Amino acid sequence: xxxxxxxxxxxxxxxxxxxxxxxxxxxxxxxLPSTQIGHSLPEFQLPxxxxxxxxxxxxxxxxxxxxxxxxxxxxxxxxxxxxxMQLAQQGVLIYGLNYKDDxxxxxxxxxxxxxPYQAIGEDHRGKVAIxxxxxxxxxxxxxxxxxIIRYRHVGILDAKSWQQEFxxxxxxxxxx
Amino acid sequence: MPVRFFLTxxxxxxxxxxxxxxxxxxxxxxxxxxxxxxxxxxxCLVCQNQDLADxxxxxxxxxxxxxYLMVKDEKSDSEIINYLTARYGxxxxxxPPVKSITLxxxxxxxxxxxxxxxxxxxxxxKRTVNE
Numbered sequence: 001x002x003x004x005x006x007x008x009x010x011x012x013x014x015x016x017x018x019x020x021x022x023x024x025x026x027x028x029x030x031x032l033p034s035t036q037i038g039h040s041l042p043e044f045q046l047p048x049x050x051x052x053x054x055x056x057x058x059x060x061x062x063x064x065x066x067x068x069x070x071x072x073x074x075x076x077x078x079x080x081x082x083x084x085m086q087l088a089q090q091g092v093l094i095y096g097l098n099y100k101d102d103x104x105x106x107x108x109x110x111x112x113x114x115x116p117y118q119a120i121g122e123d124h125r126g127k128v129a130i131x132x133x134x135x136x137x138x139x140x141x142x143x144x145x146x147x148i149i150r151y152r153h154v155g156i157l158d159a160k161s162w163q164q165e166f167x168x169x170x171x172x173x174x175x176x
Numbered sequence: 177m178p179v180r181f182f183l184t185x186x187x188x189x190x191x192x193x194x195x196x197x198x199x200x201x202x203x204x205x206x207x208x209x210x211x212x213x214x215x216x217x218x219x220c221l222v223c224q225n226q227d228l229a230d231x232x233x234x235x236x237x238x239x240x241x242x243x244y245l246m247v248k249d250e251k252s253d254s255e256i257i258n259y260l261t262a263r264y265g266x267x268x269x270x271x272p273p274v275k276s277i278t279l280x281x282x283x284x285x286x287x288x289x290x291x292x293x294x295x296x297x298x299x300x301x302k303r304t305v306n307e
Contacts, residue, residue: 006298013291029224035265100234126238133263135221135235 034133034152041067041147042131046121049098049106055121061147064173065093066140066166068117068157069129071101072109074137080156081113087162088116096120099129099137142166144173200244211247214256215240219268227270 041057048055060067068084070077088094096117098106103122123129132141135154142151151169153161202208212229218239220231228236228243239260246256260268272278280287 006295009295013295032221032267033265035262100238126235130238130242130263133265135264 031154032135034149036133036141036149037152039149041143041149042128044121044123044128044131046123046128049096049103049110049120049122051119053119055119057147059119059121060095060143061145063093063145064170065095065118065143067095067097067143069097069099069132069134069137069139069141071099071137072105073101074099076156077138078113080138080158081116083156083158083162084116085114093118097128097132098122099134100124100126142169200240202244202248207247207250210253211244214243214247214253217257217270218243218260219270221264221268 041060043057044055046055048059053059066087068080070080084094094116096119098120100123106120106122121128126134132139132149133152138156140153140157141149142153144150150173151165153165157166200211202211215229216227218228220226220228220233220236220239222233222235223231226236228240231237243256243260246259251259257269266272266275266278272281274282
């Protein structure tokens with residue numbers, strides 16, 4: 001009996017390896033975990049697109065809201081914009097962080113594809129994005145009413161990820 | 177002929193260094209080497225198999241500029257690496273730090289080697305002793 005266990009050991013090790021490698025096949029190396037979850041937003045003060053106001057950490061705190069990182073040069077952002085417009089119509093608070101963009105280009109882009117944002121900060125140099133750990137647009141952060149980052153979504157925000165990733169968390173935040 | 181080919185190759189691969197130096201002038205050779213070795217240890221998050229020194233991605237350039245400013249400010253290696261890992265996580269390092277979560281990664285190969293030797297000993301060597 002004992003001998004049989006020893007004979008089977010290589011097979012068990014092999015099976016274990018197969019399970020690990022199989023799992024590895026479906027991991028997405030492009031989707032990095034955010035180190036910012038559970039942290040409050042970094043302090044920032046940016047010019048606000050289209051107005052004289054300042055876009056600061058205080059602008060976006062107070063209510064559960066989304067902070068969407070976008071740019072007019074970002075192809076995927078166009079695809080996302082339709083859904084963001086729908087969310088804005090449903091009353092979801094969305095703030096924009098215009099990432100490494102030109103003011104004129106950004107304004108033109110919003111005219112063309114719609115503006116779902118309550119307010120937009122212009123991060124011309126991408127410094128705030130670095131503080132947020134952004135590595136590509138679009139990215140969407142879920143903020144609670146204290147300005148603490150609760151979730152980050154990398155890539156296009158669509159109905160599926162909204163329902164699976166955002167809605168349960170928002171419900172939890174609003175009941176808490 | 178092969179010598180000349182080799183020299184051309186060397187020139188080709190060294191050209192980026194000259195380029196990097198002229199783009200990012202630093203006060204001392206010590207800072208220059210700190211800057212160079214940091215960029216080689218840091219991963220470009222957009223094209224993940226490139227280091228920050230090699231990558232042309234926009235974010236890589238921004239991070240390169242940030243590292244440059246910090247080196248110029250006479251920040252230490254660990255301060256710069258802490259700054260980046262606080263924002264982007266350990267993934268930005270090519271060499272993951274030894275932590276409880278990475279223990280298996282670092283010592284796994286040794287573990288598997290020992291396990292293999294052990295199995296070998298149990299199955300092959302012991303049998304000949306018995307016979």
